[in-house]
Amino acid sequence: xxxxxxxxxxxxxxxxxxxxxxxxxxxxxxxxxxxxxxxxxxxxxxxxxxxxxxxxxxxxxxxxxxxxxxxxxxxxxxxxxxxxxxxxxxxxxxxxxxxxxxxxxxxxxxxxxxxxxxxxxxxxxxxxxxxxxxxxxxxxxxxxxxxxxxxxxxxxxxxxxxxxxxxxxxxxxxxxxxxxxxxxxxxxxxxxxxxxxxxxxxxxxxxxxxxxxxxxxxxxxxxxxxxxxxxxxxxxxxxxxxxxxxxxxxxxxxxxxxxxxxxxxxxxxxxxxxxxxxxxxxxxxxxxxxxxxxxxxxxxxxxxxxxxxxxxxxxxxxxxxxxxxxxxxxxxxxxxxxxxxxxxxxxxxxxxxxxxxxxxxxxxxxxxxxxxxxxxxxxxxxxxxxxxxxxxxxxxxxxxxxxxxxxxxxxxxxxxxxxxxxxxxxxxxxxxxxxxxxxxxxxxxxxxxxxxxxxxxxxxxxxxxxxxxxxxxxxxxxxxxxxxxxxxxxxxxxxxxxxxxxxxxxxxxxxxxxxxxxxxxxxxxxxxxxxxxxxxxxxxxxxxxxxxxxxxxxxxxxxxxxxxxxxxxxxxxxxxxxxxxxxxxxxxxxxxxxxxxxxxxxxxxxxxxxxxxxxxxxxxxxxxxxxxxxxxxxxx
Ligand SMILES: [Cu+2]
Numbered sequence: 001x002x003x004x005x006x007x008x009x010x011x012x013x014x015x016x017x018x019x020x021x022x023x024x025x026x027x028x029x030x031x032x033x034x035x036x037x038x039x040x041x042x043x044x045x046x047x048x049x050x051x052x053x054x055x056x057x058x059x060x061x062x063x064x065x066x067x068x069x070x071x072x073x074x075x076x077x078x079x080x081x082x083x084x085x086x087x088x089x090x091x092x093x094x095x096x097x098x099x100x101x102x103x104x105x106x107x108x109x110x111x112x113x114x115x116x117x118x119x120x121x122x123x124x125x126x127x128x129x130x131x132x133x134x135x136x137x138x139x140x141x142x143x144x145x146x147x148x149x150x151x152x153x154x155x156x157x158x159x160x161x162x163x164x165x166x167x168x169x170x171x172x173x174x175x176x177x178x179x180x181x182x183x184x185x186x187x188x189x190x191x192x193x194x195x196x197x198x199x200x201x202x203x204x205x206x207x208x209x210x211x212x213x214x215x216x217x218x219x220x221x222x223x224x225x226x227x228x229x230x231x232x233x234x235x236x237x238x239x240x241x242x243x244x245x246x247x248x249x250x251x252x253x254x255x256x257x258x259x260x261x262x263x264x265x266x267x268x269x270x271x272x273x274x275x276x277x278x279x280x281x282x283x284x285x286x287x288x289x290x291x292x293x294x295x296x297x298x299x300x301x302x303x304x305x306x307x308x309x310x311x312x313x314x315x316x317x318x319x320x321x322x323x324x325x326x327x328x329x330x331x332x333x334x335x336x337x338x339x340x341x342x343x344x345x346x347x348x349x350x351x352x353x354x355x356x357x358x359x360x361x362x363x364x365x366x367x368x369x370x371x372x373x374x375x376x377x378x379x380x381x382x383x384x385x386x387x388x389x390x391x392x393x394x395x396x397x398x399x400x401x402x403x404x405x406x407x408x409x410x411x412x413x414x415x416x417x418x419x420x421x422x423x424x425x426x427x428x429x430x431x432x433x434x435x436x437x438x439x440x441x442x443x444x445x446x447x448x449x450x451x452x453x454x455x456x457x458x459x460x461x462x463x464x465x466x467x468x469x470x471x472x473x474x475x476x477x478x479x480x481x482x483x484x485x486x487x488x489x490x491x492x493x494x495x496x497x498x499x500x501x502x503x504x505x506x507x508x509x510x511x512x513x514x515x516x517x518x519x520x521x522x523x524x525x526x527x528x529x530x531x532x533x534x535x536x537x538x539x540x541x542x543x544x545x546x547x548x549x550x551x552x553x554x555x556x557x558x559x560x561x562x563x564x565x566x567x568x569x570x571x572x573x574x575x576x577x578x579x580x581x582x583x584x585x586x587x588x589x590x591x592x593x594x595x596x597x598x599x600x601x602x603x604x605x606x607x608x609x610x611x612x613x614x615x616x617x618x619x620x621x622x623x624x625x626x627x628x629x630x631x632x633x634x635x636x
Contacts, residue, residue, distance in 0.1 A: 029057055029058050029059050029071055030056070030058045030059070030081060030082065031058060031059055031061075031069070031081060032058040032059060032060040032061075032072070032074050032076075032081065032082045032083065032084050032166075032203075033081040033082065033083050033084070034060075034061075034083070034084055034202065034203035034204055035083040035084060035085050035086070035087065035088065035169075035186075035202060035203055036202050036210065037085070037088045037170055037183065037184035037185065037186065037202055038088075038183070039088065040088050040089065040090035040091070041053075041077055041087030041088055041089060041169075042077075042087075042089070042099075044091060044095070047094060047095055047096060048095065048096040048097075048098060049089070049091050049095050049096070049097045049098065050098050051077075051087075051089065051097065051098070051099045051100075052077060052078050052099075052100050052102070053075050053076070053077065053086070053087065053099060053100065053101045053102070054075070054076050054077065054078050054082075054101070054102045054103075054104060055073060055074070055075055055076075055101065055102070055103045055104060055105055055109050055111075055127070055149060055167070056073070056074065056076060056082050056104040056105065057071060057072070057073055057074070057082075057104075057105060058071065058072070058074055058081075058082045059071050060072050060074065060084045060166060060203070062084075062190075062198045062200050062203060062204060062205045062208070063204070063205055063208050063302070064208055065208075067208075070190070070198070071163075072084065072162075072163050072164070072165065072166050072167075072190070073105060073109075073149075073151065073163050073164055073166075073167045074086065074166050074167060075087060075149070075167060075168075075169055078102065083169075083203075084166035084188070084200075084203040085166055085168055085169050085170070085186040085188060085202065085203055085227065086147070086148075086166070086167065086168055086169025087169050088169060088170050088172070088184060089147065089169060089170070089171040089172070090170075090171075090172040090173075090174065090180070090184075091139050091172075091173060091174070092139070092173070092174050092175070092176050092177070092178065093139055093140075093141070093142050093173055093174065093175055093176050094138065094139065094176060095138070095139045095173075096136065096137075096138060096139075097114075097136065097137055097138070097139060098134070098135075098136050099114055099134070099135050099136075100132055100133065100134045101114075101125065101127050101132065101133050101134075101135075101149075102127070102131075102132040103127040103128065103129055103130065103131055103132075104130070105129060105151065106129050107129060107151045108126055108127065108128050108129060108151065109126070109127050109149045109150065109151050109167075110124040110125070110126050110127075110149060110150050110151075110153055111124060111125050111126075111127060111133075111147065111148075111149040112124045112147065112148055112149070112150070113145065113146055113147030113148055113171060113250065114135050114137065114147050115135070115137050116137045116138045116139065116140035117139070117140035117141050117143060117145055117171075117173060117251060117252075117253075118140065118141060118251045118252045118253075119140070119251055120251075121249055121250060121251050121272075122155065139173045140173060141173065141253060142173045142174060142175045142253070143172075143173055143245060143247060143253030143274075144170065144172055144184070144223045144224075144225060144245070144247065144253065144274040144275070144276055145170070145171040145172070145173070145225075145247065145250050145251070145253075145274065146168055146169060146170050146171055146186070146225045146227050146250055146274070147168065147169055147171050148164075148167060148168035148169075148227055149164070149167045149168070150164055150167070151163075151164060152164070156271075156272065157227055157228070157229055157271055157272045158229045158230070158271045158272070159229070160229050161192070162190045162191060162192045162195060165188050165189060165190040165191075165227075165228065165229075166188050166190075166200075166203065168186065168188075168225075168227035169186070170184045170186055170223070170225045172184060172223065181221065182220075182221035182222060182223055182276075183220075183221070183222050183223070184222075184223045184225065185201050185202055185222060185223065185224050185225065185335075186201070186202055186203075186225045186227055187199075187200070187201055187224065187225065187226045187227065187228050187232060187269075187291075187333060188200040188201075188203065188227060188228055189228035189229060189230060189296070191229075196301065197295070197301055197332075198301070198332075199228075199291075199296050199297075199301055199331075199332035199333045200332075200333075201333060201334075201335055205301070205302075205331055205332055206290075206297070206327060206330055206331050206332055206333070206334035206335065206336075207327035207328075207330075207331070207334075207336070209334065209335050209336075210335055210336075211335070211336040211337075211338065212335065212336070212337045212338070213337075213338045213339075213340065214281035214337060214338070214339045214340070215281070215339070215340050215341075215342055216281060216282070216283070216284050216339055216340065216341050216342040217280065217281065217282070217342055218280070218281045218339075219278065219279070219280050219281075220278070220279055220280075220281065221244075221276065221277070221278050222276070222277050222278075222279070223274065223275075223276050223277075224269060224274060224275050224276075224277070225250075225274045226269045226270065226271060226272065226273050226274065227272070228271060229271050230271050230551070231268055231269060231270045231271055231273070231551045231552055231592075232268070232269050232291040232293065232296060232333060232551060233266055233267070233268050233291055233292040233293060233551050233592040233593040233594050233595065234266065234267050234268075234269060234289065234290070234291060234292075235265060235266045235289070235290060235291070235292040235426075235594045236265050236266075236279065236287070236288075236289050237265075237287040237288045237289070237424075237432070237435055237437065237441075238282075238283050238285060238287040238337075238339075238429065238430075238432055238435065239279065239280070239281070239282040239283055239287070239429060240263035240264060240265055240279075240282075240429075240573070240575060241263065241264065241265070241267075241277045241278065241279035242256075242262060242263055242264075242277060242278045242279070243256050243260070243261075243264065243267055243275055243276070243277050244256060244275075244276040244277060244278055245275065245276040246269075246273065246274070246275045246276075247273055247274045247275070248270050248272075248273045249272060249273065250272050250273065250274060253274075258578070258580035258581065259580060259581050259583060260581060261572040261573070261575070261577060261581055262575075262577075262578060262581065263573075263575050264572050264573045264575070265426075265427050265573040265574070265594075266292060266573055266592060266593075266594045266595040268551060268552075268590055268592035268595070270552075281337070281339040282339075282429070283339060283429060283431075283432070284339045284340060284341040284342075284432075284443060285338075285339055285431060285432025285433070285435070285441065285442065285443050286336065286337070286338050286339075286432050286437075286440055286441055286442055286443070286447075287336075287337045287338075287339065287432055287435070287441075288328065288330075288334055288335070288336060288337065288437060288440065289334070289335050289337060290330065290332075290333055290334035290335070291332070291333035291334075292592075292593040292594030293548065293549045293551055293593050294481060294548040294549060295548070295549050296332045296333045296549075297330045297331065297332045297333055297334050298330070298331065298332070299327065299329055299330060299331045300331075301331045301332045302331045327439065327440070328437045328438065328439045328440025328441070329422075329438060329439055329440075329450075329475070330440075336440070341443075351408060351460055352408055353408045353409060353410045353460070354407055354408055354409070355377070355379065355403075355404075355407055355408070355409040355410070356377075356378040356379070356409070356410045356411075356412070357375060357376065357377055357378065357401065357409060357410070357411045357412070358374075358375070358376045358378060358411075358412045358414065359373065359374070359375050359376075359401065359411055359412065359413045359414070359423070359471075360373070360374040360376075360414045360416060361373055361413065361414065361415050361416060361417050361421065361485065362374065362416045362417070363416060363417035363418055363419075368512065369395070369396050369482075369483045369484045369511055369512075370483050371417065371480065371483040371484045371485050372395075372484070373398030373399060373484065373485065373487060374399070375398070375399045375400075375401055395484065395524045396483075396484045396509060396511035396521055396524035396525070397484055397486070397487055397507055397509065397521075397523055397524035398471070398484060398485065398486055398487030399487055400487060400488040400489070400490055400498070400505060401471055401487065401488070401489050401490070402490045402491075402492060402498045403461060403463050403489070403490070403491045403492070404463070404491065404492050404493075404494065405463050405464070405465060405466040405491050405492065405493050405494055406462060406463065406464075406494065407462065407463070408460070408461075408462040409460075409461050409462065409463075410458050410459070410460055410461075411458070411459045411461060412456055412457070412458045412459075413451055413456060413457050413458075413459065414456040415451040415452065415453055415454065415455055415456065415457075416453075416454065417453060418453055419453065419475070419479075419480070420438075420450040420451060420452045420453065420475065421450065421451050421473050421474075421475045421480060421485065422436045422437060422438035422448065422450055422451060422473065422474040422475055423436045423451070423457075423459070423471055423472070423473060423474065423485075424436035424437065424471070424472055424473070424474035425459065425461060425469065425471055425489060426469055426470040426471065426472060426489070426594065427467075427469040427470065427489075427573050427574040427596065428461060428463060428469055428489070428574075429463075429464045429465075430459075430460070430461050430462070430463075431443075431460065432448075433446055433447075433448050434448070434459040434460050434461065435448065436448065436459070436474045437474050438450035438451070438474070438475075450475075463491040465491065465574060465575060465576070466491045466492055466493040466496075466576075467490075467491055467571050467573075467574030467575060467576065467596075467598070468488065468489075468490060468505075468542040468544065468571060468574055468596040468597075468598050469488075469489040469490070469491065469574045469596065470486060470487075470488065470489055470507075470544055470546055470594070470596065471486065471487055471488075471489045472485065472486035472487075472546050473485040473486065481509075481546070481548050482509075482510055482511050482512055482518070482548060483511070484509075484511065484524065486507075486509060486546045487507070488505045488507055488542065488544060490503075490505075490542070491574070502537060502538065502539055502540065503539075503540045503542070504531075504539055504540065504541050504542065505523065505542050505544070506522055506523065506541060506542065506543050506544070506555070506611060506613075506626065507522070507523055507524075507544040507546060508520065508521065508522060508543070508544065508545045508546070508547060508550070508553060508555070508591065508613050508624075509521050509524070509546050509547055510547045510548060510550065511524070519624070520547070520550070520553075520613060520615075520622055520623065520624045521624060522611070522613055522624050522626045523626075525624075526624060527624070528624070528625075528626045528627075529627075530627035530628070530629050531626060531627065531628050531629070532629050532631065533603070533628055533629065533630045533631075534630065534631065534632070535603045535604060535605060535606055535607075535630050535631065535632050536602065536603075536604070536632075537602065538600055538601075538602045539600070539601050539602065540570070540598055540599075540600055541557075541567070541598065541599045541600070541601060541611075542596065542597075542598050543555050543589070543591050543596065543597045543598070543599070544591070544595075544596045545591045545592060545593050545594065545595055545596075546593070546594070547593055548593075549593065550593060550615060550622070551592050551593050552590065552592070552615055552616060553590070553591055553592065553593075553613060553614070553615055554588060554589060554590055554591065554613070554614055554615070554616060555588075555589055555591050555597075555611060555612070555613050556587055556588035556589070556611070556612045556614070557587035557588075557599075557601065557609055557610075557611050557612075557628075558587070558609060558610050558612055559607070559608075559609060560608055560609075560610075564586050564587040564588045565587045565601065565609065566584045566585065566586060566587060567584070567585065567587045567599040567600060567601040568582060568583065568584050568585070568599060568600040568601070569581065569582060569583060569585050569597065569598075569599055570582050570598045570599060570600050571596075571597070571598035572595075572596070572597055572598070573595060573596055574596060585599075587599070587601070603630035605630075606630055606631045606632055607630050608627065608628070608629050608630070609627075609628045609630065610625045610626065610627050610628065611625065611626040611628060612624075612625045613625070613626075
């Protein structure tokens with residue numbers, strides 16, 4: 001009895017000591033509900049919405065419902081639990097909105113975004129502690145917007161403090177008479193120096209965020225609201241989507257036109273921006289829609305559960321034969337899509353490979369970068385071995401892999417590294433089992449395995465379209481992605497060979513060079529040599545961003561005066577642009593993480609240009625320039 005009492009005291013003592021430093025959840029605070037943004041808040045009657053909002057503090061569980069909680073500020077409706085993100089305001093155009101905001105916090109809150117669109121983003125109402133404020137406004141122009149609040153007088157969402165990161169809600173204005181059949185997603189990011197980040201979609205971090213099940217051919221509309229303090233690069237696996245409207249500031253919405261790319265796989269959304277998209281679930285299998293920034297989807301962001309290395313993020317043996325495949329070794333800004341076949345009984349088309357490639361991943365000792373990628377076409381004789389003692393110079397890019405449209409190709413990936421991996425064929429429409437997301441991709445009971453050290457995996461690819469794609473590691477830690485485990489993946493149309501003399505790959509990445517500085521690279525080099533080119537030749541510039549996190553990277557083709565030239569956009573994310581979008585543009589373009597753009601440029605007269613790759617507003621370390629010398633004489 002006495003022992004039990006002493007043990008009880010000891011356990012209590014240990015619990016208190018352990019709980020001290022990791023205490024995130026404040027006692028005596030109400031639980032915050034996660035808001036899936038399916039039910040509009042308030043009461044809509046006779047063209048008027050009456051909404052009562054409350055700001056309070058509560059405990060939020062961004063991972064599992066019984067996982068650790070973190071205390072944050074949030075919006076709610078009086079008498080109901082607080083919500084992360086805040087209650088959805090959704091009304092038809094022309095609605096009169098009558099909102100009261102009651103502040104239960106001990107600090108004043110400035111509430112922004114409760115005004116007619118388009119309006120002044122800086123406009124705010126200040127609600128003192130314990131006070132209530134009322135605003136009335138007309139909804140304004142149809143579109144996807146948001147409202148938010150700050151207790152630190154933050155002028156922009158980019159200036160938020162961690163406790164405020166879910167203190168925002170979507171505001172959607174529908175065209176009159178519309179019957180919305182879409183879904184609304186709010187992106188959140190809680191971060192600060194010294195705390196582990198939490199990245200959420202509608203208040204939950206993957207794999208606790210929503211999983212969707214569609215049937216092949218289903219058409220779905222999604223609205224994305226980025227109320228986090230950074231931009232994101234939203235990437236779809238397996239099929240393309242269409243962007244219908246964008247807003248860079250949450251005030252003005254620009255419907256996309258026929259001058260915009262009609263389909264894409266990666267869309268950059270700035271902090272405080274929104275976009276509407278439509279997609280057709282074209283291919284059966286398990287797919288992902290996620291931010292391509294590694295910091296926003298690595299399992300290392302499994303904040304409340306301690307962070308997980310990819311190798312530990314799933315059980316390979318379980319994942320290989322499971323209809324419940326788990327997380328795919330990811331966390332954060334990810335949602336899962338299962339697309340069921342329309343006709344499950346239909347026989348699969350027969351697979352008759354006409355070409356076989358071998359991609360060998362070699363890890364080298366005491367060399368930086370450590371990873372070397374070798375590509376071999378098995379129909380061709382192997383290259384002679386290099387003479388003894390030859391040192392292959394470090395290169396921070398894998399060689400291009402060139403496929404042909406419609407040609408069934410088997411790509412065997414041989415892993416001679418010490419670590420497991422998965423290789424993703426970025427932008428390709430292929431069977432999800434071969435998509436490279438170990439522990440997630442596949443259909444039914446079959447799940448893509450990781451490629452373990454000294455093992456290999458055969459990916460079956462029959463490219464549906466020609467264009468510029470990427471192969472890269474889908475093993476979600478920065479080591480492989482800054483060590484050259486990526487390269488250009490090009491698909492040529494029938495009857496056309498890849499001609500490196502006119503078809504120019506410019507792949508932007510990051511890598512660590514001595515003395516251990518992380519540099520921006522063009523084709524693996526921090527200081528590329530000047531490239532000799534000819535006048536009167538049409539060049540295809542294939543631009544690819546496979547940096548870990550440079551979401552706001554831009555590429556500009558400039559004259560020596562600094563002025564950008566004009567070039568013709570011809571493809572985006574591997575999809576050719578129609579004539580209406582294949583137009584001349586100023587050569588200064590966002591190329592976000594996981595995005596490819598193809599442009600055409602021809603110099604009529606001898607000239608010197610530079611392809612400048614840069615992060616706007618950043619230091620010189622985030623800038624790299626490729627010189628291009630156009631001359632009438634053929635380059636020697
Ligand atoms: Cu992101």
